[in-house]
Amino acid sequence: MNFLYPHYRFGSIVEISFEWLKEQGLTTLLLDVDSTLKYYSSPLILPEVADWIEQKRACGVRFCLLSNGRQRRICKTAESLNLPYLAPAYKPLPFGCRKAMRQEHFEPRQTALIGDQVFADVMAANLAGIRSILVTPLRPEEEPFFARMKRPLEQLVLNGYERNR
Ligand SMILES: [Mg+2]
Secondary structure, eight states, X not given: OGGGSOSXXXXXXXXXXHHHHHHTTOOEEEEOOBTTTBOTTOSSOOHXXXXXXXXXXXXXXXXXXEOSSOHHHHHHHHHHHTOOEEOOOOTTSSHHHHHHHHHHTOXXXXXXXXXXXXXXXXXXXXXXXXXXXEEOOSSGXXXXXXXXXXXXXXXXXXXXXXXXX
16 A cells, blocks of 8 residues: 555645755655646636745745646646646556656655646656655645546555554
8 A cells, every 4th residue: 555655644735845855855845736626617826826836936946837737737837837748648657757756856765746636646756766745635626537536545554554653
């Protein structure tokens, strides 16, 4: 089950401080997009999330968006944030993570993937050999059926994770 367990868990991406990232030795971050940076139904990044990215970038943290969404859509999000991206990433497969790290010259030991899905983000990061940071999805009720379908199973995994830590 270990490949399904996140290394760290936060309520939201904005709760992650620069000091904490520094303590963990994390300098580069791969970011999921839908339900992590924005509501599923909206194309707009939440303003507090955009601020969070800006603040961390000012401290020297580097980012790459890593989404299973279509290239055309994620490209616009990446442009609005002025960040590089890789999409579609085909998470939970690890190849997208590895490709994005190669593309951006990210050191795997200093990289984590932040995302909201156990069966996509956490698995992809763990299989790629980097750290995984799970956040609570923003407005999960807006997600399409195939994403919501996985949530009860995720809950089972996370119950086991909470018991184990
Ligand atoms: Mg997501």
